[in-house]
Amino acid sequence: MDAVSLSVFLKFFIGLVAIINPLGLLPVFVSLTSQMTPQERLKTNTTANFAVMIILWTSMFAGQWILDAFDISIASFRIAGGSLIVLIAWSMLQGKLGEVRHNKEEKGETMVKESIAVVPLALPLMAGPGAISSTIVYASQFNSAKQLFGMSIVVVVFCLASWVIFSAAPLLFRLMGKTGINVVTRIMGLIMMSLGIEIMVAGIKHMFPSLA
Numbered sequence: 001m002d003a004v005s006l007s008v009f010l011k012f013f014i015g016l017v018a019i020i021n022p023l024g025l026l027p028v029f030v031s032l033t034s035q036m037t038p039q040e041r042l043k044t045n046t047t048a049n050f051a052v053m054i055i056l057w058t059s060m061f062a063g064q065w066i067l068d069a070f071d072i073s074i075a076s077f078r079i080a081g082g083s084l085i086v087l088i089a090w091s092m093l094q095g096k097l098g099e100v101r102h103n104k105e106e107k108g109e110t111m112v113k114e115s116i117a118v119v120p121l122a123l124p125l126m127a128g129p130g131a132i133s134s135t136i137v138y139a140s141q142f143n144s145a146k147q148l149f150g151m152s153i154v155v156v157v158f159c160l161a162s163w164v165i166f167s168a169a170p171l172l173f174r175l176m177g178k179t180g181i182n183v184v185t186r187i188m189g190l191i192m193m194s195l196g197i198e199i200m201v202a203g204i205k206h207m208f209p210s211l212a
Helices: 004-018 024-033 039-070 074-093 104-114 115-125 129-141 145-166 169-207
Strands: none
Touching: 004 024, 004 129, 024 039, 024 115, 024 129, 024 145, 024 169, 039 115, 039 129, 039 145, 039 169, 074 115, 074 129, 074 169, 104 115, 145 169
16 A cells, blocks of 8 residues: 555545544533443444444445435535524423333334434534545545445544543543533533534525525
């Protein structure tokens, strides 16, 4: 493997770390999984990172084609993703996300907890518009079979690193306690709402440059 390819793979990995920022998302993961058992939290962690891997692989090999096929722009994707983050953040601010009610709705709550791994964790918090667009750009610039294979391995390495980081959640639970988790949930809800609005604004500015 030549030095140029290694440089590309390193930049791609650093870019994923900077855009997705799994360390920064750790408090969000703690908030979203605060009502789960250790086994459910581990399953959510594994499912979320596996979903991110699939999403980034799909973006790498077919992302631009899919967007073009449905005539969807990255700007529209940003607005949709930002809107979803705002809705999830509102639930966190209200303290409703992740609640468990042991009654007739218990089965439905279990389904909701399982879906958290994919939405909003994997998409759009981790593999959001930024990560997807970055992956599409790299794949279009470095599109040889060797380079695409190398970037696919980089995605796997990143997801494994992210899984290890999220595995530190139980330590945070012990350090923060229930009250601390509730406080962090609302703080992260406010931050997530701000992030969602920023993503929406970026999409709107890109769609309507005259507004910038």
